[in-house]
Amino acid sequence: MSIAQRLFLISFLILGFIALAVAVGLGKAHSLNVETLIRERLKLINYSLLSQADNFSGEIYLPHTVNDERFNEEDSPLLAQVYDDQGRLAWRSISATTHQLSLPQPEAGQWLFGLAVDEQGQNYYSLSYNTSWPDEFGRHSRFVFSVLEKADGYQERQRNVYWIIAISTGLVLLALLLLQWLIVRLSLKPLQKLSRDIQNLNSGDQEKLSSSYSKDLNPMALDLNLMIDNERRQRQRYHDRMADLSHSLKTPLSVLRGLSHEAEEDLIDKKQLSQSMNKQLRRMRDIVDYQLQRAVTGNQQASFVAVSLEQEVGAIIKALQKVYLDKNIQCQINIEKGLSVYADEQDMAEVFGNLCDNAFKYGKSQVAVDAWQDKKAWYFSVSDDGPGIPENEQDSIFERGVRLDSQAEGQGFGLALVREILASYQAELSLSSSQWQGAKLQLRFPKHNSSTS
Template sequence: MQVKSLSFRLLVSAGLVLAAFFALASVVLEQGFRESAEQALKEKLQVYVYSLLSAAELKNSGDLSMPTNLPEPQFATPGSGLYGFIHSAKKNLVWRSPSAIGLNVTPPPELSAGNSAFLLAEHGRYALHYAVIWKNVVGVEREYIFTVTEDAQFVSNQVERFRETLRVWLLALGLVLIFIQLALLRWSIKPLRIIVKDLEAIEKGRKTHLDGDYATELESLAGNLNAFINSERAHLERYRNALADLAHSLKTPLSILRGCAESFSVNKETVKEQIFRMDEIVEYQLQRAAAKGEHKTTGAVDLSLIIKKISASLGKVYIDKNIRFDMAVPEQSLIYYDEGDLYEIAGNLMDNACKWCRSTVKVSVTLNARKGRRNFAVLLEIEDDGPGIPAGKLAEILKRGVRADENIHGHGIGMAVVYELVGLLGGLLEGKKSEALGGMKWGVYFA
């Protein structure tokens, strides 16, 4: 499994989360078990204290007497780990069990009668101190502190055994969860592997598009990929058709040039005419082949920036006309089309407007426009104050090689390119007279 693999990253992430969780759970469970064991020990020591209280006797003289045979045999066995002590109110040792020979314990500094204190004493022993006030039948009253201690080794051994058992079980549970996570991960990314295999099949020519039953989250991706594939195929088909058209269109001019080769001086004008015609054909076909068409899967492009750049360039080209550009373009006019297509459409329309205008060109952009029953993302309108085009000629100038005025320089290609490209993009091209400027007005509706 590679480091860059999505499966590897998810598995490592899940493993780290599980490790952190089990480490925290181990600490919490161990601490909880320790507290539970200490509580159980406290209750056991409390029972031992009560047994010493029941065995003790306060004599009439005020002295405390303890029997030889204690109720708990461990008190009588040296080194048994269970030790008993009795101190006076002044913390003086009154009695200690035979098991505590040579040992001592210090009672807590402040402990009122009827209260107890459970703590970890010196030398690694747990101790329970219990203060009492004792009054015998003759009225003699004494205060004592009964203390029972036990080695902490017993609790430590319990906690250690619990820790070892807990680690084994957590490790086993962690491995099981990792295997389950791995199985779930393989099952979850199966749709991705399917779509990758289908893409490989498309690349090798076994399929034409993504047609599998993909997960809901991948349906949009599959749709976009299919749109991109279809667009690229259409683009390639246009290149092929353009090259075929170019080759076919050049046949006739080349034949004429070949026939004129023997009498070049006589047919000089004919040669020039055919060369010019060939130039027109080449320019048109190359422009059409360069049009990328419906690339709606590209990122957002700011149409306002494109219009600004084009107007700045055209202002230099037609500097002798001193054209005034009237802009009504919102900032951030975002549109999801190929930038080259937008340059082609806006550039041709604005160039024509500059070519025909007297002094003014108006460019406006409307977002979320509507035409008939259709909603469009953007409406681009370009107007000029030139002579305009008669309504009867609008359809004609959209054909290749047709110009509104043969005296104006041009090849009659630009509008044909715009018309074809707008159609490929699923948009709408509309031409009419400009009511504001009196010249021509072109509107492009982008879907």
């Protein structure tokens, strides 16, 4: 059951109960009002009857025909009876001669109003008065004067009033329910729009929630958008890290493949083969741990150590020469002696590894690696004699998945990964032409992030 249906059902039950209570209350009030009017009317008639009566020697005297002509007609709806203090009928009007009625007796000096029924089942409103009356000798006798009137006409009108109250209350209830339905519909319209937008998000037809719901829902929509954006960033980060992992594992896998080839050709002894394979396996384990850590923490820097460029780059070049053995690349390494950078070792391995791998991949026969420093920063550059990169396409190569040479192996994640890592160190990566008209990638690392030894 939807929220609108629940609200409508609750409103129906509450308003229905209120309408029923109002209808019953109005009916009761009308009945009391009618009975009060009848009682006052019968009291006036009773007073008129009392004014015509007299007590002679303890017996009541009333003329056979009284002033009110209705008492003098046999089929009249108005009846009158008088009882003595023994409860015996002392007098009755002509209209009451054909009726036998048993009425309760009020206390002395009291009025008693109620309903009476004759032998034919006819209902009458009755009002009786117990009065003390002195005779000509001053002796008091008690008499009960009772006036009755048929209730059929009143009861019929009362039933009509009940129907009018019921119909009117029902119409008011229907109008209130329609108004409540309209209020609920208008009130839930922003919530329904939010629900549709969430469904569109799930189906992919919409990227985020709008901010045009209501004052109460807009903060929630903003929070949901933040949560959605965070979830998307997290998914993208996991996707990127897995892509980075596959990219980073290519070099050690290529080295292992080269070692396997050397072992098949008996170009390497078992001890050297075992050492080289263990080194690459440790490298692969470190890469997996590093990328998993980045997937969890993002680009936050982890453990900082002094990374020796000479050792780190030397190991990378040695591995790449095995990977690209068939290209017979001549590599010139010019690294200032003792130069090191204070950073995460795995970060630097990814940066140097990707820059050098690109040079070996696209270079024809020449690669140059240089590293130096000044007072503000240290620098690292890799140059090759490959085809170079057109100036109008230089910005796009730093995007994920972009490869200018579709014939070369790879997925185009290397330089994008390098730029992401360098951004966390406030370092800069620039692209220019090398001395061989190939590509030259240069890294500038701020001095506050490095130390020299």
